[in-house]
Amino acid sequence: MKLNVKINRGEHIDQFEVDYQPDMTVLNVLDEIYQHHDPSIAYRYSCRTGLCTTCMMMINGRPDLSCQKTAEPGEDGYLTLAPLPKGKTIRDLIKEY
Amino acid sequence: MAVEKIQTDVLVIGSGTAGLAAATYAALEDKQVLILDKGALGRSGSSTGAVQIAGLGDWSHEEDDTERYLEDIYTSGRGLSNPNLAKTLVHDIDQRIQDLIDWGLKLDREGDQVSVSHTSGHSLPRSVSAKKGKAGLGLLHTLRKKVTKDERITTLSDVMTIKLIKSDERVVGALVLELSTNKFFLIQSKATVLATGGAGQLYPITSNPVQSTGDGFSLGLQAGATLIDMEQVQFYPVSIIEPQSIAGLCISFYHNSKLFNNKGERFMKYYAPDTLEDATRDTLSIAIATEISEGRGPIWLDATDVIDQVKKEFSHEYQLCLDRGVDLANKRAQVGPAAHFMMGGVRIDADAKTDVEGLFAAGETAGGLHGGNRLGNNALSECLVFGARAGMNAAKLVDDVTVSILDANPIRINQYGNHRPFEIKQHIQHSMSSYVEVIRKNEGLREALNQLLNVREQLENVQISNPDVYSREIVDYIEAQHMVNTAEAIVRSALERQESRGSHYNTDYPDLTSTIKHNLVRMKNHQFQVQPEEVESSETKR
Numbered sequence: 007m008k009l010n011v012k013i014n015r016g017e018h019i020d021q022f023e024v025d026y027q028p029d030m031t032v033l034n035v036l037d038e039i040y041q042h043h044d045p046s047i048a049y050r051y052s053c054r055t056g057l058c059t060t061c062m063m064m065i066n067g068r069p070d071l072s073c074q075k076t077a078e079p080g081e082d083g084y085l086t087l088a089p090l091p092k093g094k095t096i097r098d099l100i101k102e103y
Numbered sequence: 104m105a106v107e108k109i110q111t112d113v114l115v116i117g118s119g120t121a122g123l124a125a126a127t128y129a130a131l132e133d134k135q136v137l138i139l140d141k142g143a144l145g146r147s148g149s150s151t152g153a154v155q156i157a158g159l160g161d162w163s164h165e166e167d168d169t170e171r172y173l174e175d176i177y178t179s180g181r182g183l184s185n186p187n188l189a190k191t192l193v194h195d196i197d198q199r200i201q202d203l204i205d206w207g208l209k210l211d212r213e214g215d216q217v218s219v220s221h222t223s224g225h226s227l228p229r230s231v232s233a234k235k236g237k238a239g240l241g242l243l244h245t246l247r248k249k250v251t252k253d254e255r256i257t258t259l260s261d262v263m264t265i266k267l268i269k270s271d272e273r274v275v276g277a278l279v280l281e282l283s284t285n286k287f288f289l290i291q292s293k294a295t296v297l298a299t300g301g302a303g304q305l306y307p308i309t310s311n312p313v314q315s316t317g318d319g320f321s322l323g324l325q326a327g328a329t330l331i332d333m334e335q336v337q338f339y340p341v342s343i344i345e346p347q348s349i350a351g352l353c354i355s356f357y358h359n360s361k362l363f364n365n366k367g368e369r370f371m372k373y374y375a376p377d378t379l380e381d382a383t384r385d386t387l388s389i390a391i392a393t394e395i396s397e398g399r400g401p402i403w404l405d406a407t408d409v410i411d412q413v414k415k416e417f418s419h420e421y422q423l424c425l426d427r428g429v430d431l432a433n434k435r436a437q438v439g440p441a442a443h444f445m446m447g448g449v450r451i452d453a454d455a456k457t458d459v460e461g462l463f464a465a466g467e468t469a470g471g472l473h474g475g476n477r478l479g480n481n482a483l484s485e486c487l488v489f490g491a492r493a494g495m496n497a498a499k500l501v502d503d504v505t506v507s508i509l510d511a512n513p514i515r516i517n518q519y520g521n522h523r524p525f526e527i528k529q530h531i532q533h534s535m536s537s538y539v540e541v542i543r544k545n546e547g548l549r550e551a552l553n554q555l556l557n558v559r560e561q562l563e564n565v566q567i568s569n570p571d572v573y574s575r576e577i578v579d580y581i582e583a584q585h586m587v588n589t590a591e592a593i594v595r596s597a598l599e600r601q602e603s604r605g606s607h608y609n610t611d612y613p614d615l616t617s618t619i620k621h622n623l624v625r626m627k628n629h630q631f632q633v634q635p636e637e638v639e640s641s642e643t644k645r
């Protein structure tokens with residue numbers, strides 16, 4: 007199965023077609039992109055258990071934890087990711103702490 | 104390109120509970136402190152996941168005291184607990200928890216009483232929590248607030264330590280990389296505290312966060328510090344194995360649940376007939392790993408009988424499983440041991456001093472307190488007690504130090520190398536999980552050592568296609584270098600221990616030896632040296 011992913015990287019929006027299994031989280035999808043599509047993709051995470059909140063990003067238009075959220079396409083057929091609007095974005099999906 | 108220099112009195116590397124405590128107490132001695140973290144400050148370590156903290160206080164069980172607590176640590180440590188560290192822990196913990204309460208920590212309560220829970224291996228209920236079963240978050244919030252408000256403390260997120268710098272046999276600071284700018288800095292400090300947490304990421308299935316790549320053990324080794332009993336890696340016995348997206352999640356309520364093998368047997372009756380699942384972590388891990396290796400896996404956890412208690416006391420774990428399709432109210436979960444905690448580590452004394460002048464270590468990076476098996480909830484206590492001691496004692500070092508400016512770019516960026524850094528990390532994880540897991544054999548340990556040599560060769564030929572800021576490839580590359588050093592220290596220590604003690608279980612030497620020894624690992628001229636040292640004290644022998 008494939009999942010279409012759009013990532014808002016500031017100056018441009020990149021699209022990826024990613025191998026996908028139904029129990030994947032958004033974070034699993036980002037790992038897949040880093041390892042097999044684009045090694046320059048930047049995202050932050052730590053605990054993978056919904057506690058540290060450092061993996062928070064906009065997922066299909068809503069703020070959510072990427073390690074907890076199941077990867078699913080939005081209404082337009084894409085899983086759309088963007089950095090949180092508040093605060094400074096260092097790169098791609100990474101906010102400044 | 105010259106490397107810019109920053110000066111401070113005390114440098115703290117790592118901002119989990121131990122690092123934040125060290126920074127707080129050093130600043131209370133009126134020192135300038137710089138605390139940095141390769142991730143988001145105060146949010147990137149194992150501390151985040153901790154559920155409870157063990158200790159003493161006015162809430163303690165009426166029969167509890169320092170003697171009884173000490174006795175439990177010694178029994179659990181299988182003769183390897185350092186008595187000076189254990190005594191310090193039980194002596195200081197009451198005051199350290201009280202400090203946190205004074206700074207705003209609220210312990211979880213049942214009515215007007217502090218809730219005090221039983222944990223396997225503690226002879227009395229001794230564990231408390233905060234933020235409804237999220238003690239780690241509670242401690243981090245309290246300490247983070249303290250640190251960010253203190254003008255004597257500078258905090259830096261996304262700054263990674265590459266190596267410690269020495270001058271005249273003394274640690275005088277560290278070379279670091281600021282990920283958000285890709286600039287190197289030389290931090291010059293009168294004292295340096297290593298508080299980089301553990302090394303769970305050496306294994307593919309772990310409870311640890313992504314940052315737990317064993318950097319502190321490698322940094323310590325390279326600076327001439329001694330590592331003690333590195334073969335003593337604690338596996339959390341009952342962790343989720345499937346689904347993959349939550350693999351490594353600790354099931355904190357295993358001691359109230361039932362474990363079954365694939366024959367439907369409650370197999371703990373063969374290994375620990377008196378306690379069943381309420382056994383210490385080493386016993387339980389070895390039992391589960393034996394069941395799996397003898398073909399009776401997978402292992403299943405059944406929590407249906409205690410589900411109301413689980414939903415109430417461990418709601419976060421219950422909900423995480425539910426969200427990923429495992430409803431523990433009516434379904435068994437596939438479980439097994441996952442890499443959890445490093446009981447070995449940088450050798451310290453009761454003042455949190457390492458063997459190297461100017462260098463302190465605290466928290467999971469320090470070794471020796473827990474010996475062969477850490478009691479549940481004693482890790483956070485260790486962080487508070489020795490983090491505080493590291494900070495207070497680091498603040499006593501007042502001699503000025505000088506560091507010469509480095510010129511070389513310490514990272515070789517090669518866009519056309521053959522090995523991707525994340526793949527190298529996976530190779531290390533594969534070797535460690537194949538040969539240096541719960542059940543070990545001499546042949547396997549030797550094979551692991553060979554494979555780690557290959558990994559070192561791969562590290563000479565790394566491909567970094569993205570040299571820009573916040574390059575995950577650069578982070579993976581630096582981490583892989585630390586990981587291979589820490590992995591080698593574990594394997595060499597494991598080969599040295601020709602017995603099965605604590606969490607080190609070698610089927611070629613299934614028994615205990617009569618003489619108890621520590622394994623000390625050092626690095627001299629880039630070569631590892633392992634030296635056994637007989638345990639002198641008879642107090643800890645059980």
Ligand SMILES: Cc1cc2nc3c(=O)[nH]c(=O)nc-3n(C[C@H](O)[C@H](O)[C@H](O)COP(=O)(O)OP(=O)(O)OC[C@H]3O[C@@H](n4cnc5c(N)ncnc54)[C@H](O)[C@@H]3O)c2cc1C
Nearest residue numbers: 117119121141148149150152154155264300466467480483
């Ligand atoms: C899921 C889970 C549950 C647990 N539950 C409990 C419990 O209930 N009770 C208990 O007592 N213990 C528990 N433990 C163990 C305990 O949480 C840890 O041992 C303890 O929190 C470690 O704290 P620390 O300050 O030593 O390190 P950490 O909290 O791991 O912090 C280390 C920090 O150092 C940073 N760092 C690492 N390398 C570098 C570098 N090269 N440069 C800069 N920064 C670096 C990391 O990013 C991290 O922020 C649990 C552990 C886990 C993983």
Ligand code: FES
Nearest residue numbers: 054056059061073
């Ligand atoms: S990685 Fe910690 S909340 Fe998602």
